[in-house]
Amino acid sequence: MRFEQFLIGNAGRQAAKTALVTDRRRLSYGEFDDLTGRLAAALARAGVKRNDRVLVFMDNCWEAAVSIFAILKAGATFSPINASTKADKLAYIITDCEAAAILTQAKLMPIVAEAQALSGNSDLFVASTAAPNGQTPADAISFETCLAEVATPVPHRGIDVDLAMLIYTSGSTGRPKGVMMTHRNIDAASDSITTYLRNEPDDIILNVLPLAFDYGLYQMLMAIRIGATLVLEKSFAFPHAIFERIREEGVTGFPLVPTMAAMILQMRDLEPGFLPSLRYLSNTAAALPPPHIARLRELFPGARLYSMYGLTECKRCTYLPPEELDRRPGSVGIAIPNTEAFVVDDEGQRAPPGVPGELVIRGPHVMQGYWRNDAATERMLRPGTNRWEKVLYTGDLFQADEEGFLYFVGRKDDIIKTRGEKVAPKEVETVLHAHPGIAEAVVVGVADPVLGHAIAALVVLSDPSLTDKDIIRHCARHLEDFMVPKIVEFRTELPKTDTGKVSRRLAAETMEPAQ
């Protein structure tokens, strides 16, 4: 089934029920369905066709939610882009996926205009929300005007093995890769996850994570699938204000990443049971330290706590049933329903319990590959036991206990997880090397109590007048916020292997963990 059918079906059954709550607007299922239909018709009129790629370059606002479902209703493929993406990377993505359209916000239009010029794509259809003064930026069609279209269904003839979304993820070569997911992939992943979370239509799910991050995006997709309510917030910068929202809206589901858990645990005035409406909390992106798990359970005694693990390439791999948390707090559990997760050795044979190896995933949630990148696809998707299918090699080292519960051991590559997001050091190094005052640079992760890992750059300068702030500012102009180094250290030379190659491993060994 195509995924927009969940919205259409729920709007038919419960048109008056609240689908989406944001700071500026509440939308019922009926309104959400109507607005997405209008925007879909506007996109079709603008020339967007079945399977075209449409970028959603917005922060967490109601317009982003409407855009995503409108693109599906138009028969096209959406690609959510982090709102802190800079022009050169946006230009790369526009060119890489041959975007037909981009839906954005007025405050981001300068970036869009610069990216469009860099990409040389003058055919791009650009629609933007209005600025606070009510003006739509020049060079863009008004988003509000698009919503004035009549919501005539678009006869796109798409089916559920068409691509629904393309999510760009940080690539080890320094260039982002587009993860291809069909409607059927999303249907399978969201069915599995809502099953083990025991979601119900009366759930009210709070999401503070970016919709461009698949964990944030799926909160919306799952809420719409089950006919629940999504409360969408822009960030977790002010936890106390978020807790007020949880109380006001009676939120039942609260997805976390470890950085948010660390922030909650730094708060001073929290009493156990202070958010009684919560039924469950979930954590993914990196394992929570067991003392954090213990403290969260004290603060949220009535809520189930799910430790989970996943990667964009299959959305989610494993979850720990909450009743197992006392027995194995360090485990991220077992394969999610209707999938398999197992550890293999270097020959691809299943590793016995206690022996680390690469985690392999099998199931209907596994991606179709990376957009127009066969080499990277072949490294991740490899032949399985059955001749007709490919399985996903995650690049993560795991081991299983005697009962098959899985434990994260480490990465096979250099990918850094910071604030729950993956960063390829190469992508940051590419930006550093583009600075004329930098001779050499290497990027590593340094353990950090709040971020998980902080991005650290070790730099050899050719211009000795540069300061750490100059370098961070340069990075901030070219990278998303979470990729910008927190630490810059100057060196006279970088650690190298015997063959003279700069070594990230040796560089990491020279760094002290952040306090």
Add this chain to the structure above:
Amino acid sequence: MTETIKDKVRAFVIENFLFGDTSYDLADTASLIENDIIDSTGVLELVAFIEDQFGIVMGDADIVPANLDSLARISAFIEARVGAPATA
């Protein structure tokens, strides 16, 4: 001329969140969150700065946009608190 509270706050925000970029036109009333100047870990750094620099103890309920989401709000919050006993 003595440095006002607002000057100190502005200097801190520019140094730490704009990485010393004084060319950025940062209006006193501009939202730091909406304009992507600070993120969640930035708020933690801002709170540590206010506590260390002005001797204020911030309770969880003080760490909200109404007190911290623009230079003007931060300065007003500090001015109201400096000299006044910290709330528990």
